[in-house]
Structures are given as C-alpha cells and as structure tokens.
Amino acid sequence: MTLNQTLRQRLDERRRRNLYRELKTLAAAPGPRALVDGRELLTFSSNDYLGLATHPGVIAAQQTGAKLGAGATASHLVNGHLQVHRDLEGKIAEISGREAALVFSSGYMANVGTICALVGRGDNVISDRLNHASLIDGARLCGANSLRFAHNDLDGLQRQLQRAAANGGNTLVVVDGVYSMDGDCAPLAGIAELCRRHDAWLMVDEAHGFGVMGSPQLPLAGSIASAGLGQDDAPVMMGTLGKAAGNAGAFVAGSRELIDYLVQFARPYIYTTGMPPAVAAGALAALEVMQREPERSARLQRNIGFFRKRAAQLRLPLVESASPIQPLLLGDEAAVMAIAAELQQRGFLVGAIRPPTVPEGTARLRITLSANHSEAQIDQLLTALAASLCDYSAEAP
Helix, strand or coil, rough: HHHHHHHHHHHHHHHHCCCCCCCCEECCCCCCCCEECCCEECCCCCCEEEEEECCHHHHHHHHHHHHCCCCCCCCCHHCCCCHHHHHHHHHHHHHHHCCCCCCCCHHHHHHHHHHHHHHCCCEEEECCCCCCHHHHHHHHHCCCEEECCCCCHHHHHHHHHHHHHCCCCEEEEECCCECCCCCCCCHHHHHHHHHHHHHCEEEECCCCCCCCCCCCCCCCCCHHHHCCCCCCCCEEEECCCCCCCCCCEEEEECHHHHHHHHHHHHHHHHEEEECHHHHHHHHHHHHHHHHHHCCHHHHHHHHHHHHHHHHHHCCEEEECCCCCCCEEEEHHHHHHHHHHHHHHHCEEEEEEEECCCCCCCCEEEEEEEECCCCHHHHHHHHHHHHHHHHHHHHCCC
C-alpha cells in the first residue's frame, strides 16, 4: 500500500467515527464577533479571556515592535535576545511573583523543553491523566520513568510518589493548574503538600490560569497564587502569552537558578529562533494593560457567574468549573457535531471537542467566555443552546 493510500484509509476512518477535524478560516481575531468562512458569528471558542488580542494599545505595541525587525534572526543564545525580550521576562517575573522568567516561542516547546531538561533516565515524572498533550509528550520524551494518576486523585498521586521513591532518582510532578478541556482546577495545595512530604518537585502549567485568577497580592499570577502557594511550593511555573495575554509564545518562571539552568539545558529554547520582537512587544503591552485595568478580570468573573446561573436555570448539563472554560459534556461524538453545526447556523461558534483530545465517551461542547462578552450575548448563546439540545433530542432515534 502506498503512503497516500495508507493516509487516505486513516483519514476515512476518522471521518467515519465523527472525529475528523476541519479548519475554520477567520477574517480577524474575534472580538467577540468574527467573520468565520465569510459569515459573521458570535464566538464562544476563543482563549482570549481578557479581550486583549484586539486591544488597540496592544496592536499598536506590536506594530512598533515590528520596527525592531520582522524576526529575531537567530536563537536567543546567538543574537536573537533583544531588550524587549528582557523587559517582557522582567514583567512576567513581577506579575507571577517569581525571581526570574524565560520566554519560549510556544507553550508546547516550553513544556517539552523544561521537562526534558529537569528529568531523564533514572528519574521519575508523575502526571495527571488529563494533562495537556505537551506535558504528556514531555513525559514521554524525557526518558524518565513515566507514572500517571487519575485526574485530581490525591490518593493516586500518593501511591505514585511511593513508587517513584522506590525507583530512586529525582521526581517531577507535573499538572495543569486549570484543565483546558474540563475547566476545573488541580487541588494544588494538596499536591504541593504531597510533593514536600516525598521530596518531589512540582511543575504547574498555568496556560489557562495566568491572568485569569490569583491572590490579593498577585491577582494575575494564576492558580498557584489562588491556592495560596508560592515559588517554594511550586518551583516550576509555566504559562502562555497566547490566551489571557492575547498574543503568542510562553514562559517558564521560577528561581534565578531554574532560569539559568533552562538557558543551558532546555533544547527547544537553545535551538529555536527567538520570539519575534513584535510579539514580545505586544505581549509586554498586554501584561501592562492587565495590571492597569483590573476591571477586565472582574468583568470576566461576572460573566462566568452569569453564565452558570443562567445555564442552571435552563437545566443545561454543565460540569463544575469556576474558570472561563465551561464544557457541556454530551459524550456522543455525533451529538456534539450536530449541535455545534446547529449553533453555527444560529450564529454562534462553539468548539466541538472529541477524542483523541478528550477521553473516549467524553465528547463535549467547549464554551469559553471573555471579558468582552456582554450578558446579552451570553444569554443569546444559552437560549440557542437550549433550543439546539431540545431539537436534537426530539430528532434522535
């Protein structure tokens, strides 16, 4: 069988199982309305939680940053590290309450690079079963003993920590702070306590927590701060700049020693062209807006509360989530695709999430909220969603 025949067979199988993914082409970033394949839709599928991807000041900063060069021209360690990168790293350290930070070109690279730099053969990496794909791949690629525990199961984590101790070597525990498909938070206080007890290191992926939650002292620092923990409790913090910050790229924040170590040993950082200066300038401006306009985060929290209250009134099948990610678990792939298509016909874009992104039998609509959504827009979505669910149930055999 030729390569193309094999690929065609695999693609046909994915279509047959309602798992085939298709690209949607937007004319511009949603704000929250967007032209999608030439039609205006109200979008509830973006990770731009604070509405900064379309902020005029952030866009202007990117335009100014582009004057520094269309690209960084080389890796950070050759000549691709500019003053704007250094300024961005300083701002990240300030917001996260950490000694230092290091920017990466993507969250995937940050996670894989950090895990592979910290542990290897003879060590252990322990992961939540619902971790993001980049954390899963980092655990696979690093060469360490890879152990997993059931989602948010502290007893399961304790058992794996005991196994790791018997294996010997260093142990890294890796979890999402906020889970990207479920929207729930890791029990970080309990996880950190177990890590202390078993002399393990804790790494938290704050992709969906940074800028969205925090503590009174560090209101934008993410789920680690929200859980009352600091740098000593969770020494490795990863975050992205493409979600709440509305730009692109990622970072790792922690002690000065951690950042110096990653510069020496994180291969995706060492061997990749530096972040474009325009992106760094835009991300820096976005972080400054986040600090200057705390009402954005407050408005997002109000929208989350309004959504959940109204959804409960309509008896929609929500899961427990205090984050901007509000999934409706339907289980059946065909149902998810049909209802997402019906919503699009009614003028709404909502993510249809199926395996292998989520486990078998847990297909869902992934609704994401933004500070830029109005209560009227949220109410319109929920009304359309209730009607679409009702129509599908009436037509189902």
